Amino acid sequence: MDQTEKFLHFFATINTLNRQINRFKSFYMEKKGLKGADLSVLLALNKAENGYRFDECCQIVRMDKALISRSLKHLKEQDLLVIEGETTYKVRFKLSTKGKQLTSYLEQEASTIFEKAHLAIDEEEWAVFYVFCSTLSQEIATQMKEKIETSKA
Incomplete structure (x- = not known):
């Protein structure tokens, strides 16, 4: 496989996975009048008993x-x-009761689908996959x- 074929295969694989994730988000979120991006924020906030500040939310959701x-x-x-706090920098975002109920439902649906998909792949392969994705992402970012810094010089 030459370099161009490697790029095409990699991009096609990532795009296909991303398309399936977006299909999941669209299917469940549109029913509730929400957007796909809202799912990640809801899931992150559901893990935060005391809520998150904006910067914390950004760090977790990425x-x-x-x-x-x-x-x-x-x-x-x-x-x-629910938004708590008085100043812009101290505001904390928390799920309301309605938000917690919805997120519980969404987590249950996601769990059903992703657990079945997860079972199709061995645990060791998942561990390698997550390390691979993290390392690749960090290396590409570096x-x-x-490249960006060099082009500015």
Whole structure:
């Protein structure tokens, strides 16, 4: 397999996985009047008993900050969030009772689908996959940072 074929195979594989994740998000979220990006924010907030500040949410969800901001605003408009705190930097986002109920349902649905898919692959392979993805992501980020810095010089 030459370099171009490797790139094409890699991109096609990642895109296919991403398409399936987006299908899941669309199917469940659109039924509730929500957007796909809202799912990650809901799941993250469900693990935070005391809620998260915006920067903490960004760190956990790892999506574009503007997308997270729009998602938080949208979830608040849907009465799925409670905002606590008085100053912009100390505001904490927590799930409302309605948000907790919805997120519990979504977690159950995701668990059913992903656990069945997870069983098709051996645990050791999953461990290797997660290490591989993390390492690859970090390496690409490092290489891109260097390229960007070099191009600015």
